[in-house]
Each structure stands twice: as structure tokens, then as C-alpha cells.
Amino acid sequence: MESDIFRALADPTRRSVFEKLAVGAMNASDLRRGIAISQPAMSQHLAVLRSAGLVRERRDGRFVNYEVDPEGLARIGRWLARYRAYWPRRIDDLKTLLKDMDQ
Amino acid sequence: MESDIFRALADPTRRSVFEKLAVGAMNASDLRRGIAISQPAMSQHLAVLRSAGLVRERRDGRFVNYEVDPEGLARIGRWLARYRAYWPRRIDDLKTLLKDMDQ
DNA sequence: GCGTCACATAAGTCTGTGCTTATCTGTCGC
DNA sequence: GCGACAGATAAGCACAGACTTATGTGACGC
Numbered sequence: 001m002e003s004d005i006f007r008a009l010a011d012p013t014r015r016s017v018f019e020k021l022a023v024g025a026m027n028a029s030d031l032r033r034g035i036a037i038s039q040p041a042m043s044q045h046l047a048v049l050r051s052a053g054l055v056r057e058r059r060d061g062r063f064v065n066y067e068v069d070p071e072g073l074a075r076i077g078r079w080l081a082r083y084r085a086y087w088p089r090r091i092d093d094l095k096t097l098l099k100d101m102d103q
Numbered sequence: 104m105e106s107d108i109f110r111a112l113a114d115p116t117r118r119s120v121f122e123k124l125a126v127g128a129m130n131a132s133d134l135r136r137g138i139a140i141s142q143p144a145m146s147q148h149l150a151v152l153r154s155a156g157l158v159r160e161r162r163d164g165r166f167v168n169y170e171v172d173p174e175g176l177a178r179i180g181r182w183l184a185r186y187r188a189y190w191p192r193r194i195d196d197l198k199t200l201l202k203d204m205d206q
Numbered sequence: 207g208c209g210t211c212a213c214a215t216a217a218g219t220c221t222g223t224g225c226t227t228a229t230c231t232g233t234c235g236c
Numbered sequence: 237g238c239g240a241c242a243g244a245t246a247a248g249c250a251c252a253g254a255c256t257t258a259t260g261t262g263a264c265g266c
Contacts (some may be wrong), residue, residue: 001115002118003113003115003118005257006109006110006112006118007109007110007113007253009109010109010113011105011106011253012106012178012198015105015106015109021185022186022189024148024183027212027213028212028213028214029212029213035260037255038255038256038257039212039213040213040214040215040216040255040256040257040258041212041254041255041256042213043213043214043215044215044253044254044255045212045254045266047137047214048212048253053147057234061212061263061264062136062211062212062213062262062263063212063213063263064212064213064214068186068189070189073142073183073186073189073190074190076179076183077190080176080179080180082122082125083125083171083176084119086125086171086173086176087130087173087176087177087180090147110223114223114224116224122263130242130243131242131243131244132241132242132243134240141226141242142242142243143225143226143227143228143243143244143246144224144225144226145224145243145245146226146244146245147225147245148224149243150244151223155225164233164234164242165232165233165234165241165242165243166233166242166243167242167243167244198221200212
């Protein structure tokens with residue numbers, strides 16, 4: 001089910017974390033910089049993103065580097081592709097995206 | 104914010120309602136057929152989907168026909184397009200990625 | 207070994223949300 | 237008008253989830 005993915009993305013804090021990770025891999029402490037959020041809260045958010053398949057971790061000593069997991073985005077893309085009949089055709093970005101998903 | 108869209112899709116009942124509407128427009132009573140759900144619950148789900156921009160209504164006498172709103176899907180598409188860099192271009196690439204994750 | 211750092215987990219609290227039953231609004235056939 | 241129907245709204249309840257503080261786990265420098 002896609003519940004876990006959509007539920008993970010429903011939280012604005014988690015979306016902003018994901019956005020940061022899309023720029024480049026980071027550890028949990030770096031992700032907290034600039035946001036007023038406790039360490040356990042961040043850890044819990046990352047756990048939700050990870051179990052949704054949107055993010056994956058790469059251990060590095062006592063640090064844990066997080067990065068975007070393309071499979072999570074692919075799952076959303078596959079879900080979206082089911083409703084391609086309703087896509088507005090004039091938006092070029094979406095057309096390109098569709099072409100990628102076809103392959 | 105995309106919170107309302109993702110939150111709306113996080114519920115499996117609402118996703119199945121949306122899926123039904125993707126096949127064709129229906130009124131609330133038709134949507135209830137085959138699902139064990141009360142009339143107010145369905146009405147509330149439709150309100151959530153509508154305020155998220157995923158569905159729109161077309162009044163027809165005492166019936167209300169619901170249909171997929173393409174703008175909702177477009178919003179998801181635009182969000183997804185921001186992370187195009189992480190999209191696996193081909194299924195083969197996706198397979199390799201998955202294998203890499205296994206180490 | 208020992209203290210410190212990076213992060214995860216536990217337990218409790220508070221808010222949000224999905225359900226229920228009951229009731230209201232508006233439209234139809236007669 | 238009146239009863240029946242389609243649907244929305246109200247109020248209450250139970251559970252999920254996002255946060256907190258406190259503690260646990262494992263890796264590092266000395």
C-alpha cells in the first residue's frame with residue numbers, strides 16, 4: 001500500500017527534511033541546523049521517511065548519513081502513472097516525467 | 104503547501120474512492136456500493152478529497168456527481184518533478200539501484 | 207577504561223483525525 | 237404541501253501521530 005509514503009509526506013517537517021536531502025546527503029545533526037526541532041523528533045521523522053522507502057541510511061562510524069532513496073519517488077511515480085488519463089497535457093514537466101516513467 | 108494533498112491520499116479508503124472516480128464520475132451513493140462505510144463517513148472523505156483539490160463536484164438536482172480534478176494530480180506531478188534528478192531513467196537503472204542497496 | 211558525541215528508543219502528553227449516531231438542508235414525485 | 241430521498245453538518249468517542257524528557261547503545265579521542 002502507498003499509505004506509508006503519503007502519510008510520511010503529509011507532514012511539512014518531513015517534507016522539508018526530504019527537500020534538504022534532495023540537495024545532498026546529510027547526517028541527522030546537519031539536518032537539524034536551522035530548524036527548531038529536538039534530536040529525538042528528527043530521529044523519529046527520519047525513521048518514518050526510511051520505513052516509507054523515501055530515504056535510506058549509510059552508516060559512517062558514529063554518524064549516519066541519510067540520502068534520498070529513488071525507489072520511494074518511483075513508487076509515487078508509478079501511482080501517479082495510473083491516472084495518466086487525467087493529466088493535463090500542456091504541462092511540459094509532466095510530459096517529460098511521463099516519458100521517463102514509460103521506460 | 105502539499106500537506107492537504109498527501110494527507111488526503113494517506114487514507115486507504117480515500118485512495119480507493121479516488122480510484123473509483125478515476126474510472127468515471129459517480130455520486131456519493133454509488134461510491135458507497137460495495138464498501139462498508141456510512142453515508143456521513145463517505146461525505147466527510149469526499150470533503151477532504153475536494154478541499155485537497157483531488158476531486159471536484161458537479162451538482163445535478165439532488166445528486167452530487169464527483170469527478171477527478173486534474174489539477175490535484177498536476178500538483179503531485181509538479182512536486183515529483185522537483186526531484187527528477189533522483190528518478191531512475193530506466194527500469195534497468197532501478198534494478199541496479201536495488202541491487203546496490205542489498206550491498 | 208572513560209567521558210563524549212551521534213543517534214535510537216522508551217514512555218508520557220496533547221492534538222488531529224476517522225468513525226459513529228443524530229439532525230439539518232435541499233430536491234424530487236405525488 | 238408532504239413524504240421520501242441525497243447529501244451535509246454537528247457532536248462525541250477512540251485511536252493515531254507528533255512532540256516532549258529521560259535513558260540506552262555504540263563509536264570515537266584521550
